[in-house]
Amino acid sequence: MAPTARSPADSRAPATVPERWASVRWFVSKAAAILILAGVGAGAGLLLTPGLVGQRIPYDDKSLGQIATVTVKASRDYDIPDEETTNRKREDAMAQVRPVYDLDGTALLEVDSRIRDAFATMRAALVQGPGAAPAGVDAVPRPGATPGLRLSAEDMESLRGTLVAQLQTAVEPRDFETLAREGFSPEAEQAELDLVGRQMAVRPDVPRLLVSDREWLGTDRDLGIFVRPLPEGTPGGEVVTDLESIRDLAAARADVERSAMDLPGGFSASVRRALARLARGALRPNLTYDSAETDRRREEARLGVTPVVIQIKKGEKIIGDGDRIEERHLIVFRGIRAQARPADLTQTRLGGGLFAALLVLLCYRFGRRQLRRFAPRRKDALFLGLLLLGGLGLAAAMSSAGETLTNRASWLPVDAVRYAIPMAAGSMLVRLCLGPELALLFALVAASLFGVLEGNSLSFALFALGGSLVAADRVGRAQSRAGVLRAGLWTGAANVALVACFALFGARLWSAGAGAEAAVGAEAVAAFVGGTVLVPAVVLALLPLSEGIFGYTTNLRLLELANLNHPALKELIVKAPGTYHHSIILGSLVEAAAEAIGANALLARVSAYYHDIGKGKNPLLFGENLKGESRHDAIEPEESAALIRQHVQDGVELARQYKLPRSVSDAIPQHHGTRLIAFFYDRARAKRESVDMALFRYAGPKPTTREAALVMLGDGVEAASRAAPQAGAGGFDALVREVIDSVVADGQLAGCDLTLGDLDAIARSFTATLESLDHAQPAGAGRPPREPELPLGAAASERPAAERLHLN
DSSP states (O other): OOOOOOOHHHHSOOOOHHHHHHHHHHHHHHHHHHHHHHHHHHHHHHHHSSSTTOOOOOOOGGGTTSBOOSOEEOSSOEEEEOHHHHHHHHHHHHHTSOOEEEEETTHHHHHHHHHHHHHHHHHHHHHHOTTSSOTTSOOOOOTTOOTTOOOOHHHHHHHHHHHHHHHTSOOOHHHHHHHHHHTSOHHHHHHHHHHHHHHHEEETTEEOOEESOGGGGGGGTTTOEEEEEESTTOSOOEEEOOGGGOEEHHHHHHHHHHHHHTOOSSOOHHHHHHHHHHHHHHOOOSEEEOHHHHHHHHHHHHHTSOOOEEEEOTTOEEEOTTOBOOHHHHHHHHHHHHTTSHHHHHHHHHHHHHHHHHHHHHHHHHHHHHOTTOOOOHHHHHHHHHHHHHHHHHHHHHHHHHHHHHHHOTTSOHHHHHHTOOTHHHHHHHHHHHOHHHHHHHHHHHHHHHHHHTTSOHHHHHHHHHHHHHHHHHHTTOSSHHHHHHHHHHHHHHHHHHHHHHHHHTTOSSSSOHHHHHHHHHHHHHHHHIIIIIHHHHHHHHHHHHHHHSOOOOHHHHHHHHOTTSHHHHHHHHHOHHHHHHHHHHHHHHHHHHHHHTSOHHHHHHHHHHTTGGGGSSGGGSGGGOOSSOGGGGSOHHHHHHHHHHHHHHHHHHHHHTTOOHHHHTHHHHTTTTOBOHHHHHHHHHHOSOOOGGGGBOOOOOOOSHHHHHHHHHHHHHHHHHHOTTOHHHHHHHHHHHHHHHHHHTTTTTTSOOOHHHHHHHHHHHHHHHHHHHHHSOTTOOOOOOOOOOOTTSOGGGSOGGGGGOOO
8 A cells, every 4th residue: 555645744743842841931931021021011100100099189169268278289290271261361362353354346346337337228228218228339319319308107117227227226216307307418427426436435546445334343443453355365455443434334425415516517406416316325335344254263363372281390389288279279179180080090000101111121122132241031120120110119209208398398399309319229239230231221211210200300310310320330349338338429429410410501509599599409418318328228228138039149249258268268278278279279260261251250250269168078089188098099989979079069058058149159060060070980991891971970050151161161271280280381272272172072061151252262361370370380389289170082091190080
């Protein structure tokens, strides 16, 4: 039967157990990071929200006019809309808009055109009969017809209707008959045009403003009106404040009566009266109120008024004990209550939490991509998160206490207590525990959030950042706990300088009065006390907790352990002087090498001092302490190997007894890794064919840090140099590289991040240190030999004689 073809998916090999565990560890690591970030965001969101349940206001609208019994200060910054003042300003803005009147510059032309057409039509009709000639066409007189032609009543009424339609005004029958007898002569037409023109124009090209009724202008006399020429879009427009120059139809019509009496020519009184009445009806206002445009402009002015906002700063006194409660106080109280609704608080907390989480995430991403030594672990992230939230909590508590204190001590400035908040303590502690890179990023995040906490204050954020940077920088040079106090002095001085800069920038020093100068002085004193006293106090109080709970090893702790008067080292020099001497030499080797590759040189040196403290329990089992015959000559190789391995467990027990830090005690088992105790393994193989190699290997683990790896390499190099004390300059380099190559070939450095470049730098540093030690020795003097751990591949007969006493 032919085999069945398998799909690519079926041919995939199942995941191994280590691969599954790697996936689980990756998932747990990511989940833990997300939980820590969410916790920091949630905590910051609560702490950054001033007044977790809203500010309590003991007064309401019923309290108007009463005497306040409690001083009320703002717990945070408020922007409170003042609706009443805003509406009043909007009404004022609308009232300042002048009413718009449209000026029809064609009104006189239209009236003149109607008069000319009407008179022409009437003249033609009187000559040829009603309807004989349309307007604008010269009439052809009938034979024998005269202007005085009698018309029937029906013809007269028909022509009068035509005249009314063309002039668009009422015409009395008597006036029509009078003008008909006159023949609607061109003279009468010109007289009519003069009567109308005098009322509707100052000059032929300058219209006279004419409204229907002057009473409409009564409410606008103080403000004036805006005259807009028509048609819309015509350039121009002017403001008219002298409303007396504007006439209405009633005044114009009355003036027509007088003007008619002054008409030139030989018109009879009846013709003059007819022309006057016809002109009165023909007059039209050229200035009309535009309500739509006026309303539009007033609405635009209303919307252009910026809403009035009462800005209340955090700590500002709204009302004092004994003050009378006025409407302005109630407006502020209503605004505070409105902004303290649960929905608003939830939104504020969410925004603050997201801001804090985003800031932390951005700084983390920057550190991972740009800072070479930035590699925080989960416990580091937890430590930083707790420290950040603790600092914000302390700042919030001190700010609240400061507000209460300033209520009782009116002479104390509101900002004085805020300047005393020891925000720099966090960066100083991070610098001691985790290094300068994390201290810098922590300072940026903490200072930013501190500024948000203090009412989005840029000055407080810069104050916290400046103090934090100085604190982290100066504490990095501390050689003892007294160095923390000295760093505090520098921080206090920096704080005072920052306060002085802010005061100068705000012109509050020598030109703002004695009160402002006193306030600046109080703020400077508070800033100095905060940096000099509170920052070191907080750091020294939290340092033991950080070392104990999180297992951090600070440089201060390492410096204490580097003191050769430490009880563990004093006991070692008494019981195992050879091992003690070896440890001191190894400390010099690894310290120089650590500096060459950028590792923690102090940690490497201290780890070297304590890496073999377990040999103090049975010092004579080891070659550097041997006096006379070796005990290993009388026992089996397996038993010797077990006794040699025991010094590692003894060292771990002593490290626990002396409460050595984890980073130091880890070097005790790791500096051997899982290497082979080669001398006794070779002795066992010489006695029997079958030998269990596991009985001759150290239990490990392999080095996980660069400092532990340096101790392993340095231990082998120092031992090899004892076996070849006359190696000389060139011989030391070959010796060092042979030992390093053997360790690398054995796979002992797989768990630490040493690069090939690091190994080369380590080899050069070891060589230089060995040469300097060799040159410093008196002629003929030598260090007691101590067998090195050489590669397993070399036969016992090929090793130096000193190696055959391999009792390490």
